[in-house]
Amino acid sequence: MVELKTEQSIDAMREAGRVVAGMLAAARESAAVGVSLRELDEAAREVLSKAGAGSPFLGYRPSFAPTPFPAVLCTSVNDAIVHGVPGDYRLRDGDLLSVDAGAELNGWVGDAAISFTVGRARPQDQRLIDTAERALAAGIAAAVVGHRIGDIGHAIGAVARGAGYGVPDGFGGHGVGRRMHEDPSVPNEGRPGRGMPLRPGLVIAIEPMLTAGGADEYHPAADGWTLCTDDGSRAAHAEHTIAVMESGPRILTAP
Structure with a gap:
């Protein structure tokens, strides 16, 4: 069932979105060569604590997961597409890092993700990241x-296919509201003019995931959470929670 939100509810979701933006900013500021992924998670936890917010990620356990998720961030490095678990891995020069964050504040949820390189960026990685961001912008522009x-x-x-990148099948965006994952699903590929009509008050997360090798296949890592490209190519992930409004799409997780 799809719930359309009131303007007051959307305003409340914007406050949760500000916390998410703060978490991503803290993770990006903390990310440097030699810093562990666990330290990035700790920085994001501080943002949550100061805001009096909770995490929809922490303890989350969908049907495919062997264990509840143990962190407030997903940190996916290089060939990891999504759902990377922050652990003891220390960032290296040239790593491509995708960070996904969520926050729950006063009963409402926000969800967003960014990708960036640590240290010296490889031109091919920057192109992949830039394309993921362009794909996100294109998806938001279509949400009217x-x-x-x-x-x-x-x-x-x-945008993704035009640049020669893969789009992992079966993953995409989703509705957001009182819970992190609500109806409807928002695929990263589709046919124009098909699917559910977009109406004012619809709040969704739009989240392109692109793989550099052009293939769509992936597999779970040993932790049962992290999803990695089969061909070992790098991946990038970009996401915002947005509200469909009469005046156009409103980004709720912008900085």
Whole structure:
């Protein structure tokens, strides 16, 4: 069931989104050669604590997961696409890092992700990240009243495929509200003019995931959470929670 939010609820979700933006900023500021992924998670926990917010990630256990998620961030390095678990791995020069964060404040959730390089960036990695961000922008631009879910997926897929990148099958965005994952699902590829109509008050997370090798196949790592490219190519992930408004899409997790 899809719940349309009131303007007051969307304003409350924007406050949760500000916390998410702060978590991502803290992680990015902390990320440096030699810093562990666990330290990034600790920096994000401090942001949550100061805001009086909770984490929809911590303790989350979907049907595929062998254990509850143990952190407030997902930190996915190089060939990891999503769901990376922050541990003792220490960042190296040239690593491509995707960070996904969520926050729950006063009963409402925000969810967003960024990708960036640590130390000296490889040109091919920067192009991948830039394309993921362009795909996200295209998806957001398509999230207008009168369009359909398929228009969002088509916009994302056109940017990704046009640049020669893979789009992992079965993963994409989702509704956001009182819970982190609500209806509807928002695929990263789709047919324009198809799917659920976009109406004012719909709040969704739009999140392109791109793989550099052009293939769509992936597999779980030994931890049962991290999803990695089968061909070992690098991946990038970009995400915002947005509200469909009469005036156009409103980004709720912007800094």
